[in-house]
Amino acid sequence: xxxxxxxxxxxxxxxxxxxxxxxxxRAQLWxxxxxxxxxxxxxxxxxxITFMNKLPRANRDWTNPIMRYSIDTALESNxxxxxxxxxxxxxxxxxxxxxxxxxxxxxLPETGQQxxxxxxxxxxxxxxxxxxLGGINVAAASxxxxxxxxxxxxxxxxxRASHTTTPGDPQYNYITMAGNYFAMxxxxxxxxxxxxxxxxxxxxxxxxxxxxxQVQASLLFATRSTxxxxxxxxxxxxxxxxxxxxxxTLNLGTLGHNATWPNFNDFLEPMFESSLSAMKKDMFCGPExxxxxxxxxxxxxxxxxxxxxxxxxxxxxxxxxxYDITTDSGHRVSVHEEKWSLKDLSDWxxxxxxxxxxxxxxxxxxxxxxxxLQSNSEVMKVKHGFFMSWALNVFDDSTxxxxxxxxxxxxxx
Amino acid sequence: MVRGNKSIIDRVxxxxxxxxxxxxxxxxxxxxxxxxxxxxxxxQSKYSVAVAPGKNVRFNKHVLVLGSSDPSIxxxxxxxxxxxxxxxxxxxxxxxxxxxxxxxxxxIVYSGERGTATxxxxxxxxxxxxxxxxISAGADPDVLIMQVLKRKSFKEGI
Numbered sequence: 035x036x037x038x039x040x041x042x043x044x045x046x047x048x049x050x051x052x053x054x055x056x057x058x059x060r061a062q063l064w065x066x067x068x069x070x071x072x073x074x075x076x077x078x079x080x081x082x083i084t085f086m087n088k089l090p091r092a093n094r095d096w097t098n099p100i101m102r103y104s105i106d107t108a109l110e111s112n113x114x115x116x117x118x119x120x121x122x123x124x125x126x127x128x129x130x131x132x133x134x135x136x137x138x139x140x141x142l143p144e145t146g147q148q149x150x151x152x153x154x155x156x157x158x159x160x161x162x163x164x165x166x167l168g169g170i171n172v173a174a175a176s177x178x179x180x181x182x183x184x185x186x187x188x189x190x191x192x193x194r195a196s197h198t199t200t201p202g203d204p205q206y207n208y209i210t211m212a213g214n215y216f217a218m219x220x221x222x223x224x225x226x227x228x229x230x231x232x233x234x235x236x237x238x239x240x241x242x243x244x245x246x247x248q249v250q251a252s253l254l255f256a257t258r259s260t261x262x263x264x265x266x267x268x269x270x271x272x273x274x275x276x277x278x279x280x281x282x283t284l285n286l287g288t289l290g291h292n293a294t295w296p297n298f299n300d301f302l303e304p305m306f307e308s309s310l311s312a313m314k315k316d317m318f319c320g321p322e323x324x325x326x327x328x329x330x331x332x333x334x335x336x337x338x339x340x341x342x343x344x345x346x347x348x349x350x351x352x353x354x355x356x357y358d359i360t361t362d363s364g365h366r367v368s369v370h371e372e373k374w375s376l377k378d379l380s381d382w383x384x385x386x387x388x389x390x391x392x393x394x395x396x397x398x399x400x401x402x403x404x405x406x407l408q409s410n411s412e413v414m415k416v417k418h419g420f421f422m423s424w425a426l427n428v429f430d431d432s433t434x435x436x437x438x439x440x441x442x443x444x445x446x447x
Numbered sequence: 448m449v450r451g452n453k454s455i456i457d458r459v460x461x462x463x464x465x466x467x468x469x470x471x472x473x474x475x476x477x478x479x480x481x482x483x484x485x486x487x488x489x490x491q492s493k494y495s496v497a498v499a500p501g502k503n504v505r506f507n508k509h510v511l512v513l514g515s516s517d518p519s520i521x522x523x524x525x526x527x528x529x530x531x532x533x534x535x536x537x538x539x540x541x542x543x544x545x546x547x548x549x550x551x552x553x554x555i556v557y558s559g560e561r562g563t564a565t566x567x568x569x570x571x572x573x574x575x576x577x578x579x580x581x582i583s584a585g586a587d588p589d590v591l592i593m594q595v596l597k598r599k600s601f602k603e604g605i
Binding site: 204206438 | 493528
């Protein structure tokens with residue numbers, strides 16, 4: 035027994051403190067009960083994976099780790115001047131010179147000029163005859179619109195040559211595999227717990243949410259790769275969205291004053307041009323961009339009100355806070371707040387087109403548990419693992435894009 | 448999309464030449480490579496930059512050319528993003544920079560399956576040239592890379 039003198043208290047920092055968790059003399063006080071842990075979020079919801087699973091082309095089973103696909107577009111009939119045209123010049127420089135061949139007719143609608151193509155070009159220099167078609171002959175600026183007219187024929191003409199297209203580069207992607215495990219002692223497994231912390235159920239939830247969150251990050255930012263490891267053999271890593279969305283990016287800078295409705299609208303409209311485009315896009319935004327775009331669209335009167343007269347709503351399908359906007363030409367974009375993968379990239383956003391995304395897994399290797407993985411000698415452990423394979427393929431990348439920038443938080447907490 | 452005006456063949460090189468454009472065409476004051484212009488290049492084909500309220504400038508086929516007095520230039524430069532480079536008609540001088548630049552260009556061009564040259568990569572590479580460079584669209588990819596190494600560099604380094 036130790037002796038103590040002086041005023042009896044238990045809050046002296048040099049002696050017993052009421053704040054010490056191991057203080058044996060004052061009973062610990064809990065506002066509710068020790069096991070009542072207030073979870074800020076029950077889970078880090080992986081919205082993108084939820085979205086992926088709801089795609090028209092979702093949950094497909096593939097049997098080869100490499101898959102290919104191609105995108106092409108319709109024949110065009112107009113181009114632009116590669117460089118300025120001087121009056122009376124007997125040739126023009128066309129950006130898309132393969133549109134024309136001998137006997138083609140070129141119109142420059144902005145100046146009213148028409149020209150007859152003399153011979154089939156082999157590069158951007160196109161020889162033209164000005165006298166055959168007549169009309170005015172004036173200079174035209176670089177970038178002027180050039181339209182290709184009908185290939186006129188005379189009494190004894192032969193048919194004119196035409197052009198065709200071949201699809202662009204075939205795209206390809208890999209199926210990625212990933213998984214992790216946890217181990218628990220059998221003493222812990224059988225321990226009575228006051229909460230669900232440390233229970234097998236809780237740990238299984240943890241590991242599943244953990245890997246889903248990590249897979250979502252890979253779905254956004256992974257870069258395609260493959261390599262051979264001496265012991266683990268061939269790895270395949272598929273491209274994420276950022277690596278595949280190489281056509282449209284809008285950078286708003288960091289000040290936010292350029293994040294106006296015309297800036298957003300100018301960016302969004304071209305994504306609907308492709309006939310492969312869906313009628314509606316889904317845009318997953320970090321919290322700051324989500325707020326920026328909401329305020330901007332609200333100010334511009336481009337936000338749709340739900341039946342309750344509110345702008346934002348809870349999307350039960352994705353588990354997100356959402357709102358709908360319409361572009362100047364009436365195209366619709368549903369904007370969803372993505373709080374987790376974009377938490378530290380809160381001024382980023384991904385505009386996605388459900389018609390141009392394909393998702394799936396290696397056949398038989400979708401999301402699943404592998405139970406009791408402990409070895410025979412690990413008699414005091416249980417070991418369970420969660421595994422999944424996936425690929426997210428972008429078909430027409432002109433229909434999707436990435437937004438970066440806008441306002442930053444005033445106070446960084 | 449690739450055009451073939453004589454027969455339906457599969458070609459690697461020969462895509463359309465570049466035409467720089469911005470959403471406000473008046474800000475283009477000349478051709479690429481001519482005096483008084485700034486030549487930006489992006490790893491992405493249609494990068495847009497909000498340069499003012501209600502005004503975006505957009506890269507077309509990786510290229511954005513702005514007149515040297517265009518106020519948008521400082522906005523684009525100020526982004527400091529790795530996706531955008533300012534192309535100058537002076538080659539790198541240090542071997543280490545040239546080696547890095549070569550590796551960078553190889554990565555752009557040979558991005559196909561099993562390291563083959565891609566049409567997208569060649570389009571991106573051709574965006575580094577200007578009309579005065581007189582580069583043949585059908586040239587060998589390695590030759591094009593050498594031409595870039597001999598003539599071009601990025602103002603911000605590699």
